[in-house]
Amino acid sequence: MKKILADYKLHWNDKVHIISTISGGVLFLASLFVSDLATNFANNCAVVNVPDLIISNIPVFNVDFIVNELAMAYSVLVGFVVIFLKPKTMPFVLKSAALFILIRSAFIMLTHLGPFPTHSYIDETSFFSPLNIGSDFFFSGHTGLPFLIALIFWENKLMRNFSIGASILFGISVLLGHLHYSIDVFAAFFITYTIFVIAQKFFKNEYAACKHSIHGLHL
Secondary structure (H helix, E strand, C coil), X not given: CHHHHHHHHHHHCCHHHHHHHHHHXXXXXXXXXXXXXXXXXXXXXXXXCCCCCCHHHXXXXXXXXXXXXXXHHHHHHHHHHHHHHCHHHHHHHHHHHHHHHHHHHHXXXXXXXXXXXXXXXXXXXXXXXXXXXXXXXXXXXXXXXXXXXXXXXXXXXXXXXXXXXXXXXXXXXXXXXXXXXXXXXXXXXXXXXXXXXXXXXXXXXXXXXXXXXXXXXXX
């Protein structure tokens, strides 16, 4: 605990770290704004749904708890690790996530499919709800973002396996709930890996600090 507190104080007294974190936060918030605009655009353009090899052949299941409460619980846990245990990872996590959201925003504006005719009930009014039923399908954020965290924390076995497990769980859940087409889920892994590689190139200093910090992360 003393070491964690010492690291926490050290990082937050580092002006470079503070500036990098603030810029990452601004970029992340900007990406959410762009994502909202892209989703509205896709919703306005979407006119039809299409058959799907997997979800056309399985019954719909209620996955509201998994894609809402469990997804939010996972996000809170990752946030705790990043903010309190290893704040040095925050700039790269924020900027990588922002890049992920921006690239996903571009993708969802390209293809305008409507929601599948049958889908799980989703409480969109829930405080914990990160999901709305719209036409922002390709690619799945529920699948991709946990996988991105797994790639960032790859050298920590527990965080890596936990995040991969979350990615697979959420990916299966959005299929069982008919909330995403199959291509949205399976493509998410490949696109997310590419985004991670791009983030390493774009944010070299943040990645170096993040990687060095993860070496000392014991969970």
